[in-house]
Amino acid sequence: MSISKKQKSTPLYIKVHESDNVAIVVNEGGLSKDTMFPCGLKLIDDVPQGHKVSLTSLSIGEPIIRYGEIIGYAREVLQKGSRIKESDVSLPVPPTLSELIQDSTKTEEMEPINGYTFLGYENNDGSVGTKNILGITTSVQCVVGVLDYAVERVKKELLPHYPNVDDVVALNHNYGCGVAIDADDAAIPIRTVQNLMKHPNFGGEVMVVGLGCEKLTTSQLLSSDDKRDVVLLQEEQGFHGMLETIMKMAEEKLKRLNKRERTLCSLSNLVVGLQCGGSDAFSGVTANPAVGYAADLLVRAGATVFFSEVTEVRDAVHLLTPRAANEDVQRKLVKEMEWYDRYLERGKADRSANPSPGNKKGGLTNVVEKALGSIVKSGRSPIVDVLAPGEKATKKGLHYAATPASDFVCGTLQLASGMNLHVFTTGRGTPYGLAMAPVIKVSTRNALKEQWHDLIDINAGEIATGNATIEDIGTELFHYMIDVASGKKKTWADYWKLHNDLCLFNPAPLT
Amino acid sequence: MSISKKQKSTPLYIKVHESDNVAIVVNEGGLSKDTMFPCGLKLIDDVPQGHKVSLTSLSIGEPIIRYGEIIGYAREVLQKGSRIKESDVSLPVPPTLSELIQDSTKTEEMEPINGYTFLGYENNDGSVGTKNILGITTSVQCVVGVLDYAVERVKKELLPHYPNVDDVVALNHNYGCGVAIDADDAAIPIRTVQNLMKHPNFGGEVMVVGLGCEKLTTSQLLSSDDKRDVVLLQEEQGFHGMLETIMKMAEEKLKRLNKRERTLCSLSNLVVGLQCGGSDAFSGVTANPAVGYAADLLVRAGATVFFSEVTEVRDAVHLLTPRAANEDVQRKLVKEMEWYDRYLERGKADRSANPSPGNKKGGLTNVVEKALGSIVKSGRSPIVDVLAPGEKATKKGLHYAATPASDFVCGTLQLASGMNLHVFTTGRGTPYGLAMAPVIKVSTRNALKEQWHDLIDINAGEIATGNATIEDIGTELFHYMIDVASGKKKTWADYWKLHNDLCLFNPAPLT
Ligand SMILES: [Ca+2]
Numbered sequence A, B: 001m002s003i004s005k006k007q008k009s010t011p012l013y014i015k016v017h018e019s020d021n022v023a024i025v026v027n028e029g030g031l032s033k034d035t036m037f038p039c040g041l042k043l044i045d046d047v048p049q050g051h052k053v054s055l056t057s058l059s060i061g062e063p064i065i066r067y068g069e070i071i072g073y074a075r076e077v078l079q080k081g082s083r084i085k086e087s088d089v090s091l092p093v094p095p096t097l098s099e100l101i102q103d104s105t106k107t108e109e110m111e112p113i114n115g116y117t118f119l120g121y122e123n124n125d126g127s128v129g130t131k132n133i134l135g136i137t138t139s140v141q142c143v144v145g146v147l148d149y150a151v152e153r154v155k156k157e158l159l160p161h162y163p164n165v166d167d168v169v170a171l172n173h174n175y176g177c178g179v180a181i182d183a184d185d186a187a188i189p190i191r192t193v194q195n196l197m198k199h200p201n202f203g204g205e206v207m208v209v210g211l212g213c214e215k216l217t218t219s220q221l222l223s224s225d226d227k228r229d230v231v232l233l234q235e236e237q238g239f240h241g242m243l244e245t246i247m248k249m250a251e252e253k254l255k256r257l258n259k260r261e262r263t264l265c266s267l268s269n270l271v272v273g274l275q276c277g278g279s280d281a282f283s284g285v286t287a288n289p290a291v292g293y294a295a296d297l298l299v300r301a302g303a304t305v306f307f308s309e310v311t312e313v314r315d316a317v318h319l320l321t322p323r324a325a326n327e328d329v330q331r332k333l334v335k336e337m338e339w340y341d342r343y344l345e346r347g348k349a350d351r352s353a354n355p356s357p358g359n360k361k362g363g364l365t366n367v368v369e370k371a372l373g374s375i376v377k378s379g380r381s382p383i384v385d386v387l388a389p390g391e392k393a394t395k396k397g398l399h400y401a402a403t404p405a406s407d408f409v410c411g412t413l414q415l416a417s418g419m420n421l422h423v424f425t426t427g428r429g430t431p432y433g434l435a436m437a438p439v440i441k442v443s444t445r446n447a448l449k450e451q452w453h454d455l456i457d458i459n460a461g462e463i464a465t466g467n468a469t470i471e472d473i474g475t476e477l478f479h480y481m482i483d484v485a486s487g488k489k490k491t492w493a494d495y496w497k498l499h500n501d502l503c504l505f506n507p508a509p510l511t
């Protein structure tokens, strides 16, 4: 990546790969026509910040190259120094999935790093929590009104007596009834709830509130008829009975959770989910590479790392299959992509609908460019396994967890897969947070960090201006992750208690 | 309907239609084998409450008739006095939609009733509110954490100064980004949000909180670029800036809303949505017929009434098409059913998944029986119009508002269609409530009213025991609706503030 050191008002662009024929403008507010870069390139259009400038003259049909990859083809003649707009670029077809399975994969061996620890809550099943939360699962949305009321009372009247418990969280969702429970795709939301229920941050305490007549039965959720941890509202004597039973069960569990203490745990117990949202053209050159660097450190320390977001990976999947640890993992990766292709086709989704309007404003031309910037988060480690949506991870190392790109859906599914720490990069800015696990927000631009000083945890914007390296920010993030996982530092989202609702991925119909 | 007057411990059954060859057991706890009914019928099986007994002997393949309609065919020989279980009944094919369009429809003319009024909040657009609420719409789920925080502060710090305002409600939902916004079916969630935003209970005050980079732009929601009523978080100076801007805009609107007063309005301004949830075999003989009686009174008084729930109507649609006001309405009805058939087929939904396990425990054998009991809510009025999901009503009279049967999805869509009062019948029991409009809950059984005395507003169970008529309960409900709409009486859901989350119907894929 070629960038020059920050000099106030010096025109700057970032060219990521030596073969790139386009670069993005770094300067805040963009640069105007006739601006001359130190290298001699002169702009022949106004170019907003993060948007692309052509480094050479391109004739019609010539490939436009960024990250060393083709992001599209010129639709008309593009002069050297011109601004490249969405309408100038034709969208390439995505990689043909069947051609991606190779006999052998060439993965880079990562040097292990030892001795890193964090202070976590050890669970009986071997998992480790980064928080100590009473989680109350719902089997159906019908109970939300009652449960929200009860949780407010639990927080007010009971929680203060159990100071070692961080929070009480209702796992509200829109699933459970009025859904095609026997459809093939119903497996996804069902296993998601089953896995959320046993999240490492709940300390092995399971508590489910159901109605009693819903399609998703509590027995199915618990895979048993044991009603010990279940409150069914239809079995209670009115609203008062419901409240009393929920409060009583909650207190029993709070008592046990309150006895837990943080102990020194190997960093290999961290399960870190990576995601981006509100991306811009800087995501792929500042925040995401820094996260990728930190991801490699985590993997080298033995931890588990997820990257996700199918629609933002699909167009760059040919760069991932060679990184699969073996052919089996390759096949799993291709299978998830195929499933998603069919799912989108069935619903007649328009491929150009991603990037979002905000992404485009931020300089991202199309989903190929977005994907190339998105997968940088995964670093360089081998992909040891691929998880279907909501599936629990059973290995250490880098995983591809197939999820939609939707921030709150991806976050919910990564939690179900066992994530106990979330890293979220953002260019345009989002106040995203999760109640179940800490969310570290990394900004791609200095301006966002300045504007949202009380929401952004780590700023990777200095990479664009040349005041910090990818390694600097990656290392800073790595150490910050350890402090957050240990409860020593609080993310802004947790400080303000800004938490997005869970959102299950249910590809099956409503009934 | 033949029922005998209640005599303690007298074995009772309900036969709905003279041609029925099955009846349901009324007695709490059910009746045991060898029980003799006053008419001489003797049970040859134990039969739980609400479950069916055969009134004659049925040979294999013979139709089983309830509500005067075929609910299925005997799979084996059924002796007179035997219990009819789900496995005894084969599911009939649903009515062929193309055969339902008739040249002429024969609708019953209803005698108008005049002079009924309620105390409502008149709006400039001609609609009338039953509450005076500050509604804050979201364009995307990303803002939920910030908005929930802000709404709590608005309620605590501002609302007490504006005593004429009933509530501040955040319209949180899971739509707005990470969705196939250009897919055909995206029209449904988009118009739902657009119509929710202008709900009659919001007094014409529109306030939208968005992020700034989401796919569902606030300009699209408002159909204008006017930003006066919009807060975009990405334009604010951090979390503090967001809070300040939201609170300031909220206060301006609270000031205006606080000046509003209830005035005497014609009952023709009521827009009542009907729904059932947690149904049992009594739903179709107690609560739903009483609601149907009240629905006819409403229509006769000039009001608008919706009934909904496609999957619970589909198998009885041949009883509805003849009630359509004209051929155009017939076609619209058939079109919505066809759309839903395809939607379920595309998702490989199993038709036997409705009724829910709770419905079945309550005695409902299959979706045909459930549908026959469900449509009784619609009374006998002509169907003047059919609404696609989330579409706004423009006429008075009885409407079929096509929605999924899922309680919270149906409720959300009926709100979007303009519902300002909701009537909800339940047999198994649900604590269902909505923040945007009052929800009146009607129980089908005495036992539920006794058990949930602090949640059920109206009990229709006395109809089964013969201590009240359908007309008695229907009239009671009609007057209670007027009192609730006038703010003179509070439903239990509003008393406890038990409110289900909104849930948009998005048949298009996530991306
Ligand atoms: Ca992303």
Ligand SMILES: [Ca+2]
Pocket: A275, A276, A277, A309, A405, A406, A407, A410
């Ligand atoms: Ca995302």
Ligand SMILES: [Ca+2]
Pocket: B275, B276, B277, B278, B279, B309, B312, B374, B405
């Ligand atoms: Ca229903």
Ligand SMILES: [Ca+2]
Pocket: B275, B276, B277, B309, B405, B406, B407, B410
């Ligand atoms: Ca329903």
Ligand SMILES: [Ca+2]
Pocket: A501, B501
């Ligand atoms: Ca909520």
